[in-house]
Amino acid sequence: MSNSSGLRLVWVYPDLLSTYGDQGNVLVVERRAQQRGLAVERLDVRSDQPMPTSGDIYLIGGGEDRPQRLAAERLLRDGGLTRAVQNGAIIFSVCAGYQIIGHEFINDLGQRQQGLGLLDVVSERGPGERCVGDVLADIDQHLGLPQLTGFENHQGITRIGPHARPFAHVRLGNGNGTGDGTEGAWNGTVFGTYMHGPVMARNPQIADLLIKLTLDANALPPVDDRWYEALRNERIAAATAPA
Numbered sequence: 001m002s003n004s005s006g007l008r009l010v011w012v013y014p015d016l017l018s019t020y021g022d023q024g025n026v027l028v029v030e031r032r033a034q035q036r037g038l039a040v041e042r043l044d045v046r047s048d049q050p051m052p053t054s055g056d057i058y059l060i061g062g063g064e065d066r067p068q069r070l071a072a073e074r075l076l077r078d079g080g081l082t083r084a085v086q087n088g089a090i091i092f093s094v095c096a097g098y099q100i101i102g103h104e105f106i107n108d109l110g111q112r113q114q115g116l117g118l119l120d121v122v123s124e125r126g127p128g129e130r131c132v133g134d135v136l137a138d139i140d141q142h143l144g145l146p147q148l149t150g151f152e153n154h155q156g157i158t159r160i161g162p163h164a165r166p167f168a169h170v171r172l173g174n175g176n177g178t179g180d181g182t183e184g185a186w187n188g189t190v191f192g193t194y195m196h197g198p199v200m201a202r203n204p205q206i207a208d209l210l211i212k213l214t215l216d217a218n219a220l221p222p223v224d225d226r227w228y229e230a231l232r233n234e235r236i237a238a239a240t241a242p243a
Protein backbone atom coordinates (compact mmCIF):
# COMPACT_ATOMS: atom_id res chain seq x y z
CA MET A 1 0.00 0.00 0.00
CA SER A 2 1.14 3.51 -0.67
CA ASN A 3 1.34 4.63 2.95
CA SER A 4 0.97 3.37 6.49
CA SER A 5 -2.45 4.88 7.17
CA GLY A 6 -4.18 1.88 5.62
CA LEU A 7 -5.87 1.22 2.32
CA ARG A 8 -6.72 4.44 0.50
CA LEU A 9 -9.94 3.95 -1.39
CA VAL A 10 -11.00 6.72 -3.77
CA TRP A 11 -14.53 7.05 -5.11
CA VAL A 12 -14.22 9.12 -8.28
CA TYR A 13 -16.80 11.86 -8.89
CA PRO A 14 -19.86 10.71 -6.93
CA ASP A 15 -21.59 13.92 -8.06
CA LEU A 16 -21.44 12.84 -11.74
CA LEU A 17 -20.97 9.08 -11.86
CA SER A 18 -23.33 7.65 -9.29
CA THR A 19 -26.54 7.07 -11.20
CA TYR A 20 -26.65 3.30 -11.20
CA GLY A 21 -25.96 2.30 -7.60
CA ASP A 22 -22.26 1.73 -8.15
CA GLN A 23 -21.59 3.33 -4.76
CA GLY A 24 -22.24 -0.20 -3.54
CA ASN A 25 -18.82 -1.19 -4.89
CA VAL A 26 -17.18 1.36 -2.60
CA LEU A 27 -19.05 -0.02 0.40
CA VAL A 28 -18.12 -3.60 -0.45
CA VAL A 29 -14.38 -2.93 -0.90
CA GLU A 30 -14.39 -0.93 2.33
CA ARG A 31 -16.18 -3.69 4.24
CA ARG A 32 -14.14 -6.58 2.83
CA ALA A 33 -10.90 -4.79 3.70
CA GLN A 34 -12.09 -4.01 7.23
CA GLN A 35 -13.13 -7.65 7.71
CA ARG A 36 -9.46 -8.52 7.08
CA GLY A 37 -8.33 -6.07 9.73
CA LEU A 38 -7.21 -3.38 7.31
CA ALA A 39 -7.80 0.26 8.12
CA VAL A 40 -9.52 2.02 5.22
CA GLU A 41 -9.29 5.67 4.39
CA ARG A 42 -12.15 6.43 2.03
CA LEU A 43 -12.00 9.58 -0.08
CA ASP A 44 -15.07 10.68 -2.03
CA VAL A 45 -13.65 13.08 -4.61
CA ARG A 46 -16.17 15.37 -6.27
CA SER A 47 -15.60 16.69 -9.77
CA ASP A 48 -14.69 20.17 -8.49
CA GLN A 49 -11.89 18.76 -6.34
CA PRO A 50 -8.36 17.74 -7.37
CA MET A 51 -7.90 14.00 -7.80
CA PRO A 52 -5.40 12.67 -5.26
CA THR A 53 -2.61 10.64 -6.79
CA SER A 54 -1.77 8.56 -3.70
CA GLY A 55 -4.84 6.29 -3.65
CA ASP A 56 -4.48 2.52 -3.71
CA ILE A 57 -7.83 1.73 -5.37
CA TYR A 58 -9.96 4.08 -7.49
CA LEU A 59 -13.58 3.18 -8.20
CA ILE A 60 -15.47 4.86 -11.05
CA GLY A 61 -19.17 4.27 -11.57
CA GLY A 62 -21.64 4.60 -14.40
CA GLY A 63 -23.53 7.69 -15.45
CA GLU A 64 -25.78 9.22 -18.03
CA ASP A 65 -24.29 10.60 -21.23
CA ARG A 66 -23.94 14.28 -20.21
CA PRO A 67 -22.37 13.70 -16.79
CA GLN A 68 -20.10 11.19 -18.52
CA ARG A 69 -18.84 13.93 -20.87
CA LEU A 70 -18.26 16.35 -17.99
CA ALA A 71 -16.45 13.70 -15.96
CA ALA A 72 -14.14 12.82 -18.86
CA GLU A 73 -13.32 16.49 -19.49
CA ARG A 74 -12.52 17.12 -15.84
CA LEU A 75 -10.48 13.96 -15.36
CA LEU A 76 -8.40 14.75 -18.45
CA ARG A 77 -7.82 18.32 -17.31
CA ASP A 78 -6.93 17.18 -13.80
CA GLY A 79 -4.48 14.44 -14.80
CA GLY A 80 -4.41 12.94 -11.29
CA LEU A 81 -5.95 9.61 -12.19
CA THR A 82 -3.39 9.04 -14.92
CA ARG A 83 -0.55 9.82 -12.51
CA ALA A 84 -2.07 7.48 -9.95
CA VAL A 85 -2.06 4.61 -12.45
CA GLN A 86 1.52 5.41 -13.37
CA ASN A 87 2.26 5.05 -9.64
CA GLY A 88 0.72 1.56 -9.70
CA ALA A 89 -2.78 2.35 -8.43
CA ILE A 90 -5.70 0.07 -9.20
CA ILE A 91 -8.73 1.31 -11.12
CA PHE A 92 -12.03 -0.52 -11.26
CA SER A 93 -14.50 1.21 -13.56
CA VAL A 94 -18.10 0.50 -14.51
CA CYS A 95 -19.94 1.37 -17.72
CA ALA A 96 -19.56 5.15 -18.25
CA GLY A 97 -16.41 4.94 -16.12
CA TYR A 98 -15.16 2.07 -18.31
CA GLN A 99 -15.76 4.10 -21.47
CA ILE A 100 -14.03 7.15 -19.96
CA ILE A 101 -10.80 5.32 -19.15
CA GLY A 102 -10.57 4.02 -22.73
CA HIS A 103 -9.23 5.97 -25.69
CA GLU A 104 -12.52 7.48 -26.82
CA PHE A 105 -16.30 7.25 -26.73
CA ILE A 106 -19.28 9.00 -28.33
CA ASN A 107 -20.64 11.70 -26.05
CA ASP A 108 -24.14 13.11 -25.54
CA LEU A 109 -23.57 15.56 -28.42
CA GLY A 110 -22.90 12.68 -30.79
CA GLN A 111 -19.21 13.62 -30.99
CA ARG A 112 -16.13 11.49 -30.50
CA GLN A 113 -14.70 12.38 -27.14
CA GLN A 114 -11.21 11.66 -25.92
CA GLY A 115 -10.92 9.39 -22.89
CA LEU A 116 -7.99 8.95 -20.55
CA GLY A 117 -6.38 6.16 -22.58
CA LEU A 118 -5.63 4.11 -19.47
CA LEU A 119 -7.15 0.98 -21.01
CA ASP A 120 -6.78 -0.09 -24.64
CA VAL A 121 -10.46 0.09 -25.58
CA VAL A 122 -12.52 2.30 -27.87
CA SER A 123 -16.25 2.83 -27.43
CA GLU A 124 -18.83 3.87 -29.96
CA ARG A 125 -22.59 4.13 -30.03
CA GLY A 126 -24.19 0.74 -30.59
CA PRO A 127 -26.32 0.52 -33.74
CA GLY A 128 -29.06 -1.52 -32.09
CA GLU A 129 -31.22 -1.23 -29.04
CA ARG A 130 -29.81 -0.28 -25.68
CA CYS A 131 -28.24 -3.27 -23.92
CA VAL A 132 -30.33 -3.77 -20.80
CA GLY A 133 -30.69 -6.87 -18.65
CA ASP A 134 -29.05 -9.53 -16.58
CA VAL A 135 -25.53 -10.71 -17.33
CA LEU A 136 -23.86 -14.01 -16.54
CA ALA A 137 -20.19 -14.12 -17.35
CA ASP A 138 -17.16 -16.34 -16.99
CA ILE A 139 -14.24 -14.29 -15.77
CA ASP A 140 -10.87 -14.33 -17.51
CA GLN A 141 -9.15 -17.46 -16.21
CA HIS A 142 -6.02 -15.45 -15.38
CA LEU A 143 -8.00 -13.70 -12.66
CA GLY A 144 -9.12 -16.89 -10.90
CA LEU A 145 -12.66 -15.77 -10.09
CA PRO A 146 -15.94 -17.71 -10.18
CA GLN A 147 -18.77 -17.06 -12.61
CA LEU A 148 -20.04 -13.54 -12.19
CA THR A 149 -23.52 -12.03 -12.30
CA GLY A 150 -24.47 -8.45 -13.01
CA PHE A 151 -26.89 -6.13 -14.72
CA GLU A 152 -26.09 -4.03 -17.78
CA ASN A 153 -27.65 -0.83 -19.09
CA HIS A 154 -25.74 0.88 -21.90
CA GLN A 155 -25.98 2.19 -25.44
CA GLY A 156 -22.26 2.32 -26.05
CA ILE A 157 -20.36 -0.72 -27.32
CA THR A 158 -16.66 -1.27 -26.74
CA ARG A 159 -13.86 -2.83 -28.78
CA ILE A 160 -10.77 -4.18 -27.07
CA GLY A 161 -7.34 -3.41 -28.53
CA PRO A 162 -4.22 -5.59 -28.41
CA HIS A 163 -3.01 -4.17 -25.08
CA ALA A 164 -6.01 -5.30 -23.05
CA ARG A 165 -7.82 -8.60 -22.46
CA PRO A 166 -11.53 -9.26 -21.98
CA PHE A 167 -12.47 -9.15 -18.30
CA ALA A 168 -15.00 -11.91 -18.94
CA HIS A 169 -17.03 -13.77 -21.56
CA VAL A 170 -20.80 -13.59 -21.40
CA ARG A 171 -23.08 -16.60 -21.18
CA LEU A 172 -26.05 -14.29 -20.96
CA GLY A 173 -26.27 -10.63 -21.90
CA ASN A 174 -24.35 -8.40 -24.29
CA GLY A 175 -21.21 -7.40 -22.43
CA ASN A 176 -19.12 -5.22 -24.72
CA GLY A 177 -21.90 -5.40 -27.30
CA THR A 178 -19.62 -6.16 -30.24
CA GLY A 179 -21.04 -9.64 -30.81
CA ASP A 180 -17.83 -11.43 -29.83
CA GLY A 181 -19.05 -12.42 -26.36
CA THR A 182 -16.49 -10.35 -24.51
CA GLU A 183 -17.38 -8.41 -21.38
CA GLY A 184 -15.28 -5.56 -20.04
CA ALA A 185 -11.51 -5.40 -20.29
CA TRP A 186 -8.43 -5.28 -18.12
CA ASN A 187 -4.71 -4.82 -18.24
CA GLY A 188 -2.44 -4.95 -15.19
CA THR A 189 -4.15 -2.95 -12.48
CA VAL A 190 -6.80 -1.31 -14.66
CA PHE A 191 -10.24 -2.92 -15.01
CA GLY A 192 -13.46 -2.02 -16.78
CA THR A 193 -16.85 -3.72 -16.94
CA TYR A 194 -20.36 -2.99 -18.12
CA MET A 195 -21.79 -4.71 -15.07
CA HIS A 196 -23.76 -2.79 -12.52
CA GLY A 197 -25.54 -4.61 -9.79
CA PRO A 198 -23.54 -3.16 -8.10
CA VAL A 199 -21.22 -5.83 -9.35
CA MET A 200 -19.22 -6.28 -6.14
CA ALA A 201 -22.32 -6.73 -4.00
CA ARG A 202 -23.10 -9.69 -6.23
CA ASN A 203 -19.50 -10.81 -6.61
CA PRO A 204 -17.42 -9.75 -3.61
CA GLN A 205 -14.55 -11.84 -4.96
CA ILE A 206 -13.84 -8.88 -7.25
CA ALA A 207 -13.33 -6.65 -4.22
CA ASP A 208 -11.04 -9.30 -2.75
CA LEU A 209 -9.07 -9.42 -6.00
CA LEU A 210 -8.44 -5.67 -5.82
CA ILE A 211 -7.43 -5.89 -2.16
CA LYS A 212 -5.05 -8.78 -2.94
CA LEU A 213 -3.49 -6.74 -5.74
CA THR A 214 -3.04 -3.82 -3.37
CA LEU A 215 -1.38 -5.97 -0.73
CA ASP A 216 0.52 -8.04 -3.29
CA ALA A 217 -0.94 -11.08 -1.52
CA ASN A 218 -1.97 -14.42 -3.00
CA ALA A 219 -4.83 -14.98 -0.56
CA LEU A 220 -6.88 -13.20 2.10
CA PRO A 221 -8.33 -14.64 5.31
CA PRO A 222 -11.74 -16.14 4.46
CA VAL A 223 -14.93 -14.37 5.53
CA ASP A 224 -18.50 -15.63 5.77
CA ASP A 225 -19.80 -15.55 2.18
CA ARG A 226 -23.00 -17.56 2.63
CA TRP A 227 -25.25 -14.56 2.03
CA TYR A 228 -23.39 -13.61 -1.15
CA GLU A 229 -23.44 -17.18 -2.41
CA ALA A 230 -27.20 -17.39 -1.83
CA LEU A 231 -27.69 -14.15 -3.76
CA ARG A 232 -25.47 -15.33 -6.59
CA ASN A 233 -27.26 -18.66 -6.86
CA GLU A 234 -30.61 -16.88 -6.86
CA ARG A 235 -29.48 -14.52 -9.65
CA ILE A 236 -28.03 -17.37 -11.73
CA ALA A 237 -31.25 -19.35 -11.33
CA ALA A 238 -33.37 -16.32 -12.25
CA ALA A 239 -31.20 -15.46 -15.24
CA THR A 240 -31.21 -18.99 -16.64
CA ALA A 241 -34.84 -19.90 -15.88
CA PRO A 242 -36.97 -20.58 -18.96
CA ALA A 243 -39.16 -17.57 -19.83
Ligand code: GLN
Pocket residue numbers: 020061062063064065068094095096097153154155156157
Ligand atom coordinates in the same frame (compact mmCIF):
# COMPACT_ATOMS: atom_id res chain seq x y z
N1 GLN B 1 -23.85 6.61 -21.16
C1 GLN B 1 -23.20 5.35 -21.38
C2 GLN B 1 -23.91 4.42 -22.35
O1 GLN B 1 -25.12 4.43 -22.45
C3 GLN B 1 -22.97 4.70 -20.06
C4 GLN B 1 -24.23 4.25 -19.36
C5 GLN B 1 -24.00 3.71 -17.98
O2 GLN B 1 -23.07 4.10 -17.30
N2 GLN B 1 -24.86 2.83 -17.55
O3 GLN B 1 -23.26 3.63 -22.99
